[in-house]
Amino acid sequence: MDNKALWEAILIRLAPSIGKASILSFFKDTIVSSVEGGVMTISAPTQIALDFIKTRCDVKIFQAAKEVDSAIKEVKFDVKGSLADQEHPSKVDIRLFRDLQVKKQGRKAPNKQEVILDEGMRSKMFNPNYTLQNYIPGQENRLAHAASLAVANKPGGIYNPLFLYGGTGRGKTHLLQGIGHEILRHHPNKNVVYMTSERFMNEIVEAIGKKHTKSFKEKYRRVDCLIVDDIQFFGNKASTQQEFFHTFNELYDAGKQIVLSSDKVPNELDGLEDRLKSRFNMGMVVEVQLPDYETRLAILNAKCMEQQVLVDPEVLKFIAFNVKNSVRDLAGVLTNAIAEAQLMQTTPTIKSVAASIRRCCNEEEIAELGVETSKNTLVVRNSEDLIDLVAQYFKLTRSDLIGNDRRKEYMIPRQICMYLIREVLDYSYETIGEAFGGRNHTTVLHACNKIVSEINGDSRIARDINALKKEIGL
Ligand code: ADP
Ligand code: MG
16 A cells, blocks of 8 residues: 555544544645654644644544554654645545545544554553543643653653542543553553453453453553553452452552542542552542633633634633533533534524533523523514624624625624514615615615525524524524
8 A cells, every 4th residue: 555545544534533624724735754664654734734633633643544554553743844835646635535424423432442452452442532632731630630641651650550539520531541542652552451440340250250360360461551440439349359459569560550540539438458548549649620710711612622613702601600510511511502503503602501501510500691591582672673683793883783894794794684684673675774874775685685595505694693583582
């Protein structure tokens, strides 16, 4: 397979998780410039494209590359400015992706990729979005994030074991998997195993039942980094604890990294043997805390970037302000709001997210933030009301809307407003013309016709109109 075919095969695998738009904008003019000794080098025409590819897609690229060619053990990146304007035999025709039907992946499926580890070991890894680069540390979790990075850069070093604890929905699993990703990024040949405590227990029970405990032990001896999530479930499970104790010791003595998470500090874990507690305390124990408002807002912004959607900053502030007790809920409300808006062809509004917060979370109160969240929709009595509403929606003033500026950002809202007045209030074209500073009725007629014809063609306009109609309860 030549480099062009290789890159094409990788990009096709990437498209569903990265999205067509990113492929078209960030992967344009990129090539696989060489594959030597298991090292594949990807070259991009600009630093911006390279940064995006490196920070957001490198793990995915590596996984896809391994699928296409199992001899690839490492991926490197560089910038080759000449790619921007020169033909190159390895360039992929990126236009292929314009017409590619990428099915939006379901909510669960993309997350559970199986990484095939060397020697036939398999690990249920990884949610591709749970990387340390995608984790927003904020003030509260700088230590947890820094410790995770340190472990990933130097597995088996001084932070061994690394024990992260904290309530549910705070980002423990994200950090744990991020460590796994990061180790594999630097050392693709290492055996990194991420598993839930439940899975570990099941394997032990099965091994004991089949009298295979020896092979169980051998299997885990080959692991370079063992990550076990939610070990609070080991409580009161004597035989599991015993096996885990031995596994732990063997790995630890061999200088292998162990990373654990639970909902409490080791000493407070119910039904856990003291000898395990003391092992867990040997390295670094760090709390994963709830993020503050600033961090919550940063997380929301990052999730919008990840999903490549634009959401009104006021709506994001409203979510960040109101969803305080779980980052999982925070992300969930945003995802819901985006999905709902896409379905209804509108954009998320404070009103719609307020409803979704009420449904999804146990937040006691939803703050008003100076906006009506529970009252009925706006009552429109005359054209003045609609002009105000449209102006506010597009962040313009009344005079911007009524005035004569013919730039697009004024013209379109103005035409939308005329159209709505006609639709909602059934005013004559003459009356509407008067409301807009004495314009001729033919101008209004033209505006209304233009919007009608564009509602079908331009989904942006359709979305805006739907959102506006929603505001007035239509
Ligand atoms: P836990 O394991 O503590 O219950 P998770 O790791 O499952 O929590 O996190 C829940 C969700 O919140 C995930 O989607 C995760 O990506 C997201 N999340 C949590 N903290 C952060 C953060 N600091 N930055 C970005 N995303 C985060
Ligand atoms: Mg978890």
